[in-house]
Amino acid sequence: MSETNVTHLPRPKPDRTAAERKRRRTANKRKHRDIPVTVPGHGVTAPVTAPVAPRHGVVTAVTVVAALALAAVSAGFSITGMTAVFVGATLPVIGMGVALELAKLSAVAWLGRYGGKPALRAALVALVAVLWAPMASWRRRTSGMPLQVT
Numbered sequence: 001m002s003e004t005n006v007t008h009l010p011r012p013k014p015d016r017t018a019a020e021r022k023r024r025r026t027a028n029k030r031k032h033r034d035i036p037v038t039v040p041g042h043g044v045t046a047p048v049t050a051p052v053a054p055r056h057g058v059v060t061a062v063t064v065v066a067a068l069a070l071a072a073v074s075a076g077f078s079i080t081g082m083t084a085v086f087v088g089a090t091l092p093v094i095g096m097g098v099a100l101e102l103a104k105l106s107a108v109a110w111l112g113r114y115g116g117k118p119a120l121r122a123a124l125v126a127l128v129a130v131l132w133a134p135m136a137s138w139r140r141r142t143s144g145m146p147l148q149v150t
Contacts, residue, residue, distance in 0.1 A: 075101040104131045 079097035086093045107124045115121060 071101065071105055100131050104128055107131075 075097065078101070079094055082093045082097050083090050107128050110116075111121060111124050111128075116124070
């Protein structure tokens with residue numbers, strides 16, 4: 001009998017979940033995408049895999065800082081307006097205002113990141129609209145009014 005040279009390859013680790021597979025596939029798709037390239041003289045178009053530049057940078061950082069600053073100023077005005085309307089309960093109103101603002105930011109961030117099914121997306125958009133509308137009306141009512149001391 002002749003001796004054969006056989007190399008046993010290690011088995012790949014099995015996926016623990018489908019989410020892990022999806023995360024790897026999404027990351028791989030983000031790194032590479034097919035760009036159609038026409039070969040000169042042949043008229044043939046073939047997909048060529050090219051790396052995609054990452055989307056992080058100065059513009060993203062400035063956008064995040066501007067959005068958080070806008071949310072902080074908006075929260076400040078709305079909480080100030082609510083404390084002017086509900087004079088007797090200052091600390092509970094501040095706590096409620098902070099909770100409402102955090103809920104809005106969390107819902108919008110979740111929508112931007114995951115999207116979700118259409119029914120859930122519609123519910124979260126409605127929630128953000130409901131949370132946003134009273135804040136805007138309280139700001140309008142209290143912005144030009146001086147506080148009346150009796």
